[in-house]
Amino acid sequence: MSQRSVAEALARKLPAMPFVAGHWQSHSSAQPFDVVDPVTEQTLTAVVEADAAMVDRAVESGHDALDGEWGRMDGATRGELLHTFARLLEERAEDFANVESLDVGKPGFEPRVIDLPQAVATFRHYAGWADKLTGQTIPTSGYMGRSTLSYTVRQPIGVVAAITPWNSPTMIGAWKIAPALAAGCAVVLKPPEDAPLTSLMLAELAEQAGFPAGVLNVLPGRGVTTGNLLINHAGVDKISFTGSPETGQIVATAAAKGFRPTTLELGGKSPQIVFADAGLTAAADGVAAGVFANQGEVCAAGSRILVARDIYDDFVDLLAERAAKVVLGDPFDEGTTMGALINARQRDRVAHYVERGREEGARVVAGGSRPDRAGFFVEPTLFADASNTMTIAREEIFGPVGTIIPFDDDEQAIAIANDSDYALAATLWTTDLSRAHTLARRVDAGAVAVNGWSPLDPRLPWGGWKLSGHGRELGLAGLEADTELKTITIVL
Numbered sequence: 098m099s100q101r102s103v104a105e106a107l108a109r110k111l112p113a114m115p116f117v118a119g120h121w122q123s124h125s126s127a128q129p130f131d132v133v134d135p136v137t138e139q140t141l142t143a144v145v146e147a148d149a150a151m152v153d154r155a156v157e158s159g160h161d162a163l164d165g166e167w168g169r170m171d172g173a174t175r176g177e178l179l180h181t182f183a184r185l186l187e188e189r190a191e192d193f194a195n196v197e198s199l200d201v202g203k204p205g206f207e208p209r210v211i212d213l214p215q216a217v218a219t220f221r222h223y224a225g226w227a228d229k230l231t232g233q234t235i236p237t238s239g240y241m242g243r244s245t246l247s248y249t250v251r252q253p254i255g256v257v258a259a260i261t262p263w264n265s266p267t268m269i270g271a272w273k274i275a276p277a278l279a280a281g282c283a284v285v286l287k288p289p290e291d292a293p294l295t296s297l298m299l300a301e302l303a304e305q306a307g308f309p310a311g312v313l314n315v316l317p318g319r320g321v322t323t324g325n326l327l328i329n330h331a332g333v334d335k336i337s338f339t340g341s342p343e344t345g346q347i348v349a350t351a352a353a354k355g356f357r358p359t360t361l362e363l364g365g366k367s368p369q370i371v372f373a374d375a376g377l378t379a380a381a382d383g384v385a386a387g388v389f390a391n392q393g394e395v396c397a398a399g400s401r402i403l404v405a406r407d408i409y410d411d412f413v414d415l416l417a418e419r420a421a422k423v424v425l426g427d428p429f430d431e432g433t434t435m436g437a438l439i440n441a442r443q444r445d446r447v448a449h450y451v452e453r454g455r456e457e458g459a460r461v462v463a464g465g466s467r468p469d470r471a472g473f474f475v476e477p478t479l480f481a482d483a484s485n486t487m488t489i490a491r492e493e494i495f496g497p498v499g500t501i502i503p504f505d506d507d508e509q510a511i512a513i514a515n516d517s518d519y520a521l522a523a524t525l526w527t528t529d530l531s532r533a534h535t536l537a538r539r540v541d542a543g544a545v546a547v548n549g550w551s552p553l554d555p556r557l558p559w560g561g562w563k564l565s566g567h568g569r570e571l572g573l574a575g576l577e578a579d580t581e582l583k584t585i586t587i588v589l
């Protein structure tokens with residue numbers, strides 16, 4: 098049996114329905130929706146969509162869990178459950194990788210090298226935090242002449258609605274579920290309608306790991322239906338969302354009713370700045386990975402490539418060589434280095450931007466066409482001689498399209514980098530230590546990498562500002578974002 102057939106069989110076998118209050122729910126008043134393989138354009142399976150009653154039940158069961166055994170459980174025991182979850186995920190990593198490739202269209206090595214190891218590491222990281230949520234003792238000047246004892250405690254924020262995108266649903270799901278459970282919250286996960294399958298597998302693991310019913314609920318459904326019901330549900334205490342700025346705004350508006358906190362991760366137009374003193378071969382490899390990994394469907398994609406004029410022509414050639422070596426194909430074929438985009442809409446959106454780039458006068462130095470084959474494929478594309486005012490330099494394309502812009506000096510490089518509606522990630526390629534530290538502080542980005550593209554690690558906080566959203570996931574910041582800080586004062 099080929100790996101593709103194994104993956105397809107796994108996808109067909111999954112319980113394709115909401116998981117609520119510890120049970121799989123097959124009855125819904127909503128229409129099921131099809132999950133389509135981006136490579137074959139064939140339907141993989143039909144999924145039962147969570148309707149209003151299920152959204153109600155999921156939120157309610159989250160509160161029931163908080164009021165019950167889960168709410169009373171000590172941090173160390175929560176940590177053990179998270180460790181068990183991590184171990185089960187590691188044991189099933191091959192299945193997850195296969196289904197993620199099938200569902201998202203990404204080449205097989207990516208979930209094996211990035212998504213699954215990162216998801217497991219995220220559960221392990223937060224398993225370790227679950228019993229370390231401490232407060233502070235704060236000396237004060239007392240109360241009406243009497244001494245006081247003041248201290249802070251961190252409490253779980255409550256029921257967290259987690260809404261994930263289709264580009265890396267397992268890993269981004271882990272980024273939201275693991276800190277929330279470590280903090281003692283309950284989670285209602287709404288996975289992306291285009292790639293919901295591995296999130297259903299996460300629900301299976303929660304059941305096996307022994308989390309009490311209601312601690313993790315998974316509600317497959319479309320954004321405009323299930324997603325919308327969830328973000329407007331008065332019982333949701335916090336919304337953690339990753340996706341487009343347009344939907345992010347809808348989420349923030351819904352959350353404003355009741356002043357519920359949000360964590361919003363909304364993508365970027367991240368600069369990769371290559372200085373003349375950079376090691377050019379390593380920089381070209383890193384920059385190409387930064388723009389083409391995961392078909393460019395990455396919130397941190399380094400899609401604005403700023404190159405020092407002294408090395409501009411040489412560097413454009415090096416990048417074009419790397420684009421030409423990309424092998425488009427079925428994620429399950431050995432040798433494939435780039436898969437298909439998620440759906441026809443995304444493919445057409447990318448094609449539209451490629452057309453705009455041409456119309457606005459940028460020079461195509463790689464790709465630029467749509468391959469003549471089935472599946473939602475686009476060629477890895479590079480535009481040279483672009484300016485930062487062009488649409489392809491300003492808007493997030495979310496596909497394998499890089500825009501190369503020359504600069505003359507450090508001041509101009511930073512000015513171009515920061516002239517963006519986004520501020521998520523940035524990469525600097527330089528061997529000058531002083532320049533690296535100085536410019537890393539000046540560039541507008543929640544995460545800056547020097548001489549490497551956006552290293553992932555659950556210990557490192559992740560998020561941005563401007564249209565890239567607000568709040569941080571991962572690290573201690575990600576844990577604290579799922580808590581309320583309470584101050585307690587005893588008048589002695």
Ligand code: NAD
Pocket residue numbers: 260261262263264287288289290318319320321323324325328339340341342343344345347348362363364365395396443493494495
């Ligand atoms: P989206 O923002 O529409 O969807 C993201 C998630 O939000 C999905 O789970 C979706 O079902 C849900 N959603 C959609 N509308 C909703 C609503 N009204 N209420 C509640 N939930 C809702 O993103 P998309 O359609 O998947 O992709 C569109 C664009 O978003 C992409 O082209 C890309 O630019 C961007 N994007 C960014 C990221 C990222 O990591 N920052 C990830 C995926 C997509």
